[in-house]
Amino acid sequence: MILRLAFGSLIARALTVCMTILAIALSVALFLGVEKVRTGAKASFADTISGTDLIIGARSGTVQLLLYSVFRIGNATNNLTWESYQDIAQRPEVDWIVPISLGDSHRQFRVMGTTPAFFDRYKYRSGQSLAVQDGAIMVDLFDTVIGADVATTLGYKIGDPIVVAHGLASFSEHKDQPFRVSGILEKTGTPVDRTVIVSLQAIEAIHVDWKSGAQIPGQSTPADVIRQMDLKPQAVTAALVGVKSRLQVFKLQRSINEYPQEPLLAILPGVALQELWQIVGIAETALIGVSAMVVVTALIGMMATIFSSLNERRREMAIFRAMGARPRVILGLLVLEAVLMAALGAALGLALLYAGLFIGQPLIDSAFGLWLPIEPPTMREVWVLLGVVVAGAFVSLVPALRAYRMSLADGMMVRI
Amino acid sequence: MADTALVLQLDDVRYRWPGRTSFGLNVPKLLLQRAETVLLLGESGSGKSTLLSLICGTIIAQSGRVAVAGEDLASLSPGMRDRFRAEQIGLIFQQFNLLPFASVMDNILLPLRFAPRRRNRVKDLKAEANRLCHDLGLPEEALTTRAGALSVGQQQRVAAARALIGTPPLIIADEPTSSLDAATQATFLELLFAQSRAHDTTLLMVSHDARLSPQFDRVIHMADIAQTERGIT
Numbered sequence: 090m091i092l093r094l095a096f097g098s099l100i101a102r103a104l105t106v107c108m109t110i111l112a113i114a115l116s117v118a119l120f121l122g123v124e125k126v127r128t129g130a131k132a133s134f135a136d137t138i139s140g141t142d143l144i145i146g147a148r149s150g151t152v153q154l155l156l157y158s159v160f161r162i163g164n165a166t167n168n169l170t171w172e173s174y175q176d177i178a179q180r181p182e183v184d185w186i187v188p189i190s191l192g193d194s195h196r197q198f199r200v201m202g203t204t205p206a207f208f209d210r211y212k213y214r215s216g217q218s219l220a221v222q223d224g225a226i227m228v229d230l231f232d233t234v235i236g237a238d239v240a241t242t243l244g245y246k247i248g249d250p251i252v253v254a255h256g257l258a259s260f261s262e263h264k265d266q267p268f269r270v271s272g273i274l275e276k277t278g279t280p281v282d283r284t285v286i287v288s289l290q291a292i293e294a295i296h297v298d299w300k301s302g303a304q305i306p307g308q309s310t311p312a313d314v315i316r317q318m319d320l321k322p323q324a325v326t327a328a329l330v331g332v333k334s335r336l337q338v339f340k341l342q343r344s345i346n347e348y349p350q351e352p353l354l355a356i357l358p359g360v361a362l363q364e365l366w367q368i369v370g371i372a373e374t375a376l377i378g379v380s381a382m383v384v385v386t387a388l389i390g391m392m393a394t395i396f397s398s399l400n401e402r403r404r405e406m407a408i409f410r411a412m413g414a415r416p417r418v419i420l421g422l423l424v425l426e427a428v429l430m431a432a433l434g435a436a437l438g439l440a441l442l443y444a445g446l447f448i449g450q451p452l453i454d455s456a457f458g459l460w461l462p463i464e465p466p467t468m469r470e471v472w473v474l475l476g477v478v479v480a481g482a483f484v485s486l487v488p489a490l491r492a493y494r495m496s497l498a499d500g501m502m503v504r505i
Numbered sequence: 506m507a508d509t510a511l512v513l514q515l516d517d518v519r520y521r522w523p524g525r526t527s528f529g530l531n532v533p534k535l536l537l538q539r540a541e542t543v544l545l546l547g548e549s550g551s552g553k554s555t556l557l558s559l560i561c562g563t564i565i566a567q568s569g570r571v572a573v574a575g576e577d578l579a580s581l582s583p584g585m586r587d588r589f590r591a592e593q594i595g596l597i598f599q600q601f602n603l604l605p606f607a608s609v610m611d612n613i614l615l616p617l618r619f620a621p622r623r624r625n626r627v628k629d630l631k632a633e634a635n636r637l638c639h640d641l642g643l644p645e646e647a648l649t650t651r652a653g654a655l656s657v658g659q660q661q662r663v664a665a666a667r668a669l670i671g672t673p674p675l676i677i678a679d680e681p682t683s684s685l686d687a688a689t690q691a692t693f694l695e696l697l698f699a700q701s702r703a704h705d706t707t708l709l710m711v712s713h714d715a716r717l718s719p720q721f722d723r724v725i726h727m728a729d730i731a732q733t734e735r736g737i738t
């Protein structure tokens with residue numbers, strides 16, 4: 090009966106109670122949403138590369154090399170010469186090696202030169218391989234394979250022409266050597282979805298008539314002539330390496346880091362990711378802190394609502410006291426109401442979160458390349474929800490104790 | 506040994522509100538017998554509310570003895586006094602008597618929630634609530650109605666049903682008819698008397714209205730049973 094009366098009392102103050110519940114729900118949805126984005130981003134980053142033992146590039150920062158080679162974020166400060174690349178490829182520890190050449194773009198998407206081995210060796214999400222949803226991988230020099238997001242965003246289909254721009258934010262285009270879409274990859278949830286992939290030789294081919302970052306005036310070599318040329322690359326941006334034995338990883342890493350011919354850097358992707366989390370950890374903690382403060386604010390709002398209702402509810406409390414309710418029943422009733430509000434707010438917040446995920450998942454994926462999985466609540470999230478309810482009970486103790494003292498003082502004789 | 510015919514006994518009771526030197530109440534003697542109907546008349550500020558609080562045990566006299574159904578209230582712990590009140594006393598207030606958001610049924614059964622022995626005296630809670638409503642002239646469908654949706658007269662009948670359920674030995678009514686019109690007032694009192702007589706219940710009703718006197722077994726004036734002390738506030 091007490092539970093029913095608590096519900097009844099809440100319903101009698103429906104408008105303010107609904108506002109309070111909504112505030113708690115929004116704060117819970119925000120907190121859990123931040124958690125989802127945080128864990129989703131981590132999982133997405135961690136899933137981006139799998140099965141690669143080392144990433145090699147020009148000497149710079151560990152995180153910088155990881156970001157530009159795998160996530161297409163930022164740029165390389167220098168390249169890795171083709172001679173060094175071949176030298177490393179010949180080392181006995183190396184099982185496979187895939188070159189990556191970055192620098193050009195198409196619309197807002199990065200263009201990456203590589204070898205056909207990339208399609209076999211690049212693994213994501215615990216060892217999944219790339220798959221072609223339409224067409225085939227490059228056969229001709231001017232063939233390109235595009236990621237799923239490139240095809241969706243730009244509406245490309247097999248056979249469509251693509252003109253690559255020189256650099257990342259340049260108005261100069263390699264108009265004389267257009268590419269043809271030969272394949273479209275399945276969606277992976279990785280930066281590959283937003284990449285235009287061409288052959289390593291194609292990167293050389295489109296720069297035949299270029300010198301010092303600009304096209305040589307009046308020079309335009311026909312594509313058929315270019316096809317006959319020796320298009321050996323001068324340098325690559327980075328290389329993904331697989332070793333024959335995991336035991337040799339550190340030995341190979343050390344020898345590359347001490348490479349005498351040029352300053353190189355070899356990184357372990359997992360270790361570099363950990364460094365990245367350490368860097369973003371402060372921002373991550375701040376974000377969690379801010380969203381937790383929003384939850385606390387909503388709970389304090391609930392406390393204020395209960396406080397403001399106390400005076401108008403003195404008659405109600407007096408009736409309870411007259412009927413034999415002890416002051417601690419009054420205290421329990423107010424705490425119970427707060428628990429009900431917090432529980433309803435938490436449940437509604439969870440519902441809002443999932444509604445938001447259903448609506449926002451494809452939008453966030455296309456806008457930021459961040460795939461937020463829609464999965465049942467994790468234990469951590471369940472604990473957060475329980476924490477909100479418990480915190481609601483604790484917060485309500487302040488007005489409940491005041492009501493306790495008021496009911497002791499008023500007894501059953503309140504004249505309002 | 507306690508006199509079992511006595512439902513209420515006050516002996517040389519003295520009370521002064523804590524922290525207030527302005528008001529004090531002394532009641533040398535007040536006795537109420539079983540099944541007696543008593544009208545307590547008194548002006549505003551004569552100490553009626555303080556007296557009722559003493560009888561209900563929400564405040565305790567600094568000296569003297571307040572006994573309900575033979576039990577000295579001062580000998581009980583605060584928690585036991587609350588339960589004792591629920592077991593022994595049915596209360597009707599002037600107005601705002603009910604929980605407006607709760608159903609009539611929940612309002613009537615509320616005291617039984619805190620009074621297990623009183624509850625055990627009622628075999629079938631719903632049937633008893635229904636019977637009381639019927640006897641007090643409330644329609645059967647009123648039981649599921651929200652109390653706040655009833656008229657003032659109907660609300661007072663529900664309050665009477667709540668006070669009567671489980672047949673407590675003492676019913677205290679604090680100006681229950683003051684917000685009712687004359688016709689409704691008369692009907693309400695008739696129903697209240699009939700129910701209290703049917704269950705041998707003692708009725709102590711507080712009022713300003715001396716015109717009600719002929720309907721009661723006994724009329725007492727606050728001025729006759731109590732001395733109030735007034736100081737400078």
